[in-house]
Amino acid sequence: IDERHARMKDKMKTAMKMKEAGNIAFKAGQYTEAYKNYEAGLDADKRVIELQANAAMASEFLLEQPNHPLVPKAYHRRATAHVMLSHFKLAVADFERALERDPTNKEIKQQLAKARASLAEQDREKQIKKKVASAANKDATSDIDTDTMQKLGKIEKLVRIIKPRKVRGPAPPESGKENDSDSTNQVSTPDSTSGPQTKSDNEASANAPAEPRKAASGRRAEVQAACEELAEIMRNNDECQIYLRTCHGLEALCKQFLGAEDEVGPLCALPVLKALHVACFNDTNQEVVLADRNFLCSTMQLLKRTEVEPATAAIRLLHVCTSAPSSRKSIVDYFSTGKESIQPIIGLLKSKDPVVQANTLGLLSNCALEKAMRKALKTSEVDTDLVSQALQLMTSTLTPIVESAVTFVANLCNDSELRNKIAENPATVPALVRFLPQAAAKKAPQGMGLGVSLEPPKSQKTASVKSTISPTLLKGALAALSNCLLSDTAQDRFVLEGGVARLVPLLENSTNVTLLRTLSILSRALRKLPGVQEFRQVDGVVKAVTSWQTIQSKSPQAQPIVADAVSAETDEDTQLVEGFTRLFAVCTSVDKSVGLDLVRCAGLSMLLGVVADKRSSDVSLGNAALCIADSSTNDLVLSKLSEADAVPSLIEVAHKRKGPCCKNAGIALARMSRDPKCMERLRELHGIEIIYNYVKP
Numbered sequence: 001i002d003e004r005h006a007r008m009k010d011k012m013k014t015a016m017k018m019k020e021a022g023n024i025a026f027k028a029g030q031y032t033e034a035y036k037n038y039e040a041g042l043d044a045d046k047r048v049i050e051l052q053a054n055a056a057m058a059s060e061f062l063l064e065q066p067n068h069p070l071v072p073k074a075y076h077r078r079a080t081a082h083v084m085l086s087h088f089k090l091a092v093a094d095f096e097r098a099l100e101r102d103p104t105n106k107e108i109k110q111q112l113a114k115a116r117a118s119l120a121e122q123d124r125e126k127q128i129k130k131k132v133a134s135a136a137n138k139d140a141t142s143d144i145d146t147d148t149m150q151k152l153g154k155i156e157k158l159v160r161i162i163k164p165r166k167v168r169g170p171a172p173p174e175s176g177k178e179n180d181s182d183s184t185n186q187v188s189t190p191d192s193t194s195g196p197q198t199k200s201d202n203e204a205s206a207n208a209p210a211e212p213r214k215a216a217s218g219r220r221a222e223v224q225a226a227c228e229e230l231a232e233i234m235r236n237n238d239e240c241q242i243y244l245r246t247c248h249g250l251e252a253l254c255k256q257f258l259g260a261e262d263e264v265g266p267l268c269a270l271p272v273l274k275a276l277h278v279a280c281f282n283d284t285n286q287e288v289v290l291a292d293r294n295f296l297c298s299t300m301q302l303l304k305r306t307e308v309e310p311a312t313a314a315i316r317l318l319h320v321c322t323s324a325p326s327s328r329k330s331i332v333d334y335f336s337t338g339k340e341s342i343q344p345i346i347g348l349l350k351s352k353d354p355v356v357q358a359n360t361l362g363l364l365s366n367c368a369l370e371k372a373m374r375k376a377l378k379t380s381e382v383d384t385d386l387v388s389q390a391l392q393l394m395t396s397t398l399t400p401i402v403e404s405a406v407t408f409v410a411n412l413c414n415d416s417e418l419r420n421k422i423a424e425n426p427a428t429v430p431a432l433v434r435f436l437p438q439a440a441a442k443k444a445p446q447g448m449g450l451g452v453s454l455e456p457p458k459s460q461k462t463a464s465v466k467s468t469i470s471p472t473l474l475k476g477a478l479a480a481l482s483n484c485l486l487s488d489t490a491q492d493r494f495v496l497e498g499g500v501a502r503l504v505p506l507l508e509n510s511t512n513v514t515l516l517r518t519l520s521i522l523s524r525a526l527r528k529l530p531g532v533q534e535f536r537q538v539d540g541v542v543k544a545v546t547s548w549q550t551i552q553s554k555s556p557q558a559q560p561i562v563a564d565a566v567s568a569e570t571d572e573d574t575q576l577v578e579g580f581t582r583l584f585a586v587c588t589s590v591d592k593s594v595g596l597d598l599v600r601c602a603g604l605s606m607l608l609g610v611v612a613d614k615r616s617s618d619v620s621l622g623n624a625a626l627c628i629a630d631s632s633t634n635d636l637v638l639s640k641l642s643e644a645d646a647v648p649s650l651i652e653v654a655h656k657r658k659g660p661c662c663k664n665a666g667i668a669l670a671r672m673s674r675d676p677k678c679m680e681r682l683r684e685l686h687g688i689e690i691i692y693n694y695v696k697p
Contacts, residue, residue, distance in 0.1 A: 014044040072102040079115070088119035114326075121284050125242055128152070132243075151233050152243050158233075159249040161226040162272075164256055165219075220268055223256065227271035231278045241282040250279060250288050254295050273299070273313040280320045286327035296334055303344040312356050315348060319359040322366035331363075332373045339380035349389045354398050361393065361404030368411035374418060387412065387422055394431045399470060406435065406476035413483030422480075423487035429494050432484070435469055435477035436502035478517035485524035494525050500534040507540070507547045512572050515547065519579030523586050532591045541587070541594060545603040548580045552606075574617055581610060581623035588630035595631025599640050604631070608641075611665075612649040621653055622661035629668035638675050647672065647681040654690045666691055 018041030079094035095112035102108060135149045230249070234240045244250060257272045280286045290296050302314035322328040335342050348360040364386075367373040377386065393405040409428070413419040422428050481499070484490045494500070503525075506518040522540075526532050535541065551573075584603065587594040598604045610616050610624040628646065631637045647669065654665035670691045672678040682688055 011044045015041040017041075018044065072098045072105070072108075075101070076105075076108055076111075079111070083111075083115055083118070086118075086122070088115050088122055091115045092119055118284075121242070124239075125246055128239055128243055129246060148239060151237070151240055154233060155230065155240060155243055155249065156247050158226045158230045159244070159247050159252050162223055162230070162249070162256055163252040223268045224271045227253070227268065227275040231271075231275040234275075234278045238282060241279050241285060244279050245282070245285055245288060250276070250285060253279070254289060254292055258294060258298060269302075270309055270313050273317050277313070277317045277320055280317060283324035283327070286321045286324050290321055290327050290330040296330060300334060300341070300344070303348060308351075308353055308356070311348060311351070312353065312359075315345075315356055315359045315363065319363040319366070322363050328366055328370065329372075332367050332370045332376070335367065336372050336376045342376060342380050346386060346389075349386075349393070354396075354401060357393065357396075358398070358400040358404055361390070361401060361408055365404050365408035365411055368408060369414075371415075374412065374415040377412075378415070378417060384421060387418075387425060391425065391427050391431050394434075399473070403470060403472045403476060406432070406473055406480060410476045410480035410483065413480055419483050420487065423484040423490040426493070428484060429481070429490050429499070430497050432477045432481050433494065433497045433499045433502060435473050436499065437469070437505045438502065474514065475517075478514065478521065482517050482520045482524070485521055491525055491527060491531070494521075495528070495531045495534060498534075500525055500531055500540070501538045504535070504538050504540045504543055507543045512551075512576060515551075516572075516575055516579055519544075519576075519583050523579070523582045526583070526586050527590065529590055532587050532594065535587065536591075536594065536597065541584075541597040541603065542601045544580060544583060545598070545601045545606060548576075548606055549602070551576060574620070577610060578617060578619045578623065581607065581620045581627065585623040585627040585630075588627045592630055592633050595627075595634050595637040598627075598631060599637055604628075604637065604640060605644070608644055608646055608649065611646070611653060618657060618659055618661045621657060622659070622664050625650065625653060625661060625664035625668050629664060629671055632668060632671045632674075638672060638678075641672055642675045642677045645681065647678055647687065648685060651682075651685050651687045651690060654687075 075094045075098035079091045079098060082088070082091035082094060092112065092115045095108055095115055099105065099108050099112060132149070132152055230244070234244060253272050253276050257269055257276075276289060280289060299314050299318060302310040305311055318331060322331055335345075345360060345364065348356055351357055351360070368377075387409065390405045390408050393401055394409075396402050396405070409422060409432075413422060481494070485494060500522070503518055503522060506514055510518065522535070526535055584594070584598065584607065588598075595604070598607070607624045607627055610620050611628070616624075628641065628650070632641055650665045650669050650672075654662050654669065657665075669682065669687055673682055673691065682691070
């Protein structure tokens with residue numbers, strides 16, 4: 001903690017130093033220099049709001065020069081300042097201007113999306129306020145329905161009940177006036193203020209006079225009932241969740257949880273947490289609640305309790321609060337403080353309560369999306385034990401637990417070190433393969449006839465996994481396998497477990513996302529001959545080509561966009577074409593006879609179409625050319641290439657494109673020169689020189 005504090009102080013000093021340098025340059029009229037200094041300060045510490053404001057001010061002068069290279073950054077900085085001031089409409093406008101000038105900037109895209117969401121939330125809040133005001137004034141034109149109005153009115157009343165009242169301290173001030181809870185309250189330690197009543201609480205209430213004890217009991221019951229009713233009203237009602245924030249209900253609940261009212265004390269912590277759990281299904285509410293570090297720390301302390309109820313209430317709330325990136329970051333920051341902060345939540349995985357287990361896995365899974373969380377797990381040295389527990393929980397009979405365990409493993413795989421540990425674990429691949437569709441019966445080898453059935457008797461057949469597996473579970477399993485199969489060991493194990501045959505059904509009638517992941521896994525699993533043989537045996541090549549043709553027929557314009565187009569990000573259709581060409585390139589590099597399969601099912605024509613299309617991406621072209629090069633070693637495939645007059649398209653790729661796709665096209669041309677007709681076309685189009693550049697003797 002001391003080291004972290006020292007680093008924060010150093011960053012603050014650097015930021016303030018750059019702020020002063022920027023101020024000097026700004027006063028001298030050197031706005032570009034001032035802006036650069038402010039940016040350098042913000043790189044050191046983004047929390048200094050003065051730097052945000054100064055950078056935005058300097059950007060105003062830069063914007064008077066439309067062609068200045070810093071104009072996109074200036075718009076970006078001014079938009080960031082607007083966000084900090086909650087001026088979301090102005091922020092959206094500036095982010096859009098910045099994106100127009102820098103269309104490939106992912107950070108601007110993400111912040112623009114967040115600003116738009118915040119603007120939409122702000123507009124909804126204003127609309128609800130307007131409706132309530134109209135209804136209060138008995139405006140006949142108000143479009144709010146009576147039922148909703150009654151609920152919002154009830155929320156106001158319940159918030160007034162929950163709001164901590166003024167309480168007398170142990171020694172009243174001399175003036176005889178009561179102390180204001182807002183001014184005198186100090187947050188108690190989590191162990192004494194959060195969660196169910198402890199032994200010391202019981203002893204204290206037992207020793208208290210009868211009258212105050214009775215009054216306190218009545219007040220506690222009143223707050224508890226209000227929290228329970230509030231949770232029921234807000235359930236599945238976004239308007240009510242927003243209005244709770246508008247009428248300061250979140251603030252009241254958090255204060256009550258932190259022990260702001262002596263008469264209520266910690267006994268109402270559980271109903272308060274349950275009400276907050278429902279309220280935090282709204283993303284903005286999550287940010288408001290977790291903005292109070294004391295609240296977050298006190299909630300985390302409940303995870304250390306041995307009682308089930310406090311841990312359940314706390315973990316459910318924290319799990320919900322990890323759904324939005326900003327609130328998730330607050331929780332990850334807490335976990336990053338050391339092993340002591342992570343250990344309690346790891347311990348909850350061993351809980352016998354399935355609700356606790358499912359929510360704990362869900363929280364860890366969401367947090368594992370953040371790089372800081374994955375780093376914290378490695379630093380705390382709990383990652384190995386954590387992976388083993390997650391794999392064990394994959395065998396649970398409860399679907400939510402299995403889904404969360406699979407997704408957690410998939411998210412951990414985003415870190416290369418953790419991915420290697422997971423992939424090398426012998427239990428990982430078999431556990432994940434279980435969640436793939438059941439493999440279809442293999443075709444009988446040629447010459448075997450139909451006398452012997454390879455399928456098991458009907459009584460022994462197992463139910464198809466595809467019919468019972470949830471989309472979430474399948475999505476997580478595919479994501480985890482895609483990452484794990486970067487390991488050679490995992491690739492071999494996947495083939496041995498029959499994973500190839502179980503993947504092939506997903507090539508048909510799947511969503512684009514599922515198909516992309518399926519293609520990615522197959523491209524990694526088929527890098528050795530046993531995998532390719534298994535793929536061919538279950539008609540994998542034919543089914544892959546059929547799937548590609550189906551997609552193309554549904555979307556005639558869904559051809560790749562060239563790399564130098566306006567947007568550098570490939571769309572989904574481009575990724576699919578790249579996935580199919582990569583799969584066939586891998587297969588033909590391992591087994592050249594796959595080229596014959598491609599000829600029989602029109603796959604070769606699809607590849608030639610990619611080569612001929614000027615909109616094709618370099619990745620698609622490179623893989624298609626490589627596949628053609630490997631397939632052309634077969635005389636039958638070579639004759640088909642000659643008939644299709646593939647030489648001109650390949651020459652154009654080799655001549656006009658850059659990178660590996662040019663080399664692959666050159667190699668394909670060199671191998672096709674064995675055919676007299678292809679050789680003649682090469683001479684006509686001066687292709688010999690191109691071949692020489694890539695295939696020198």
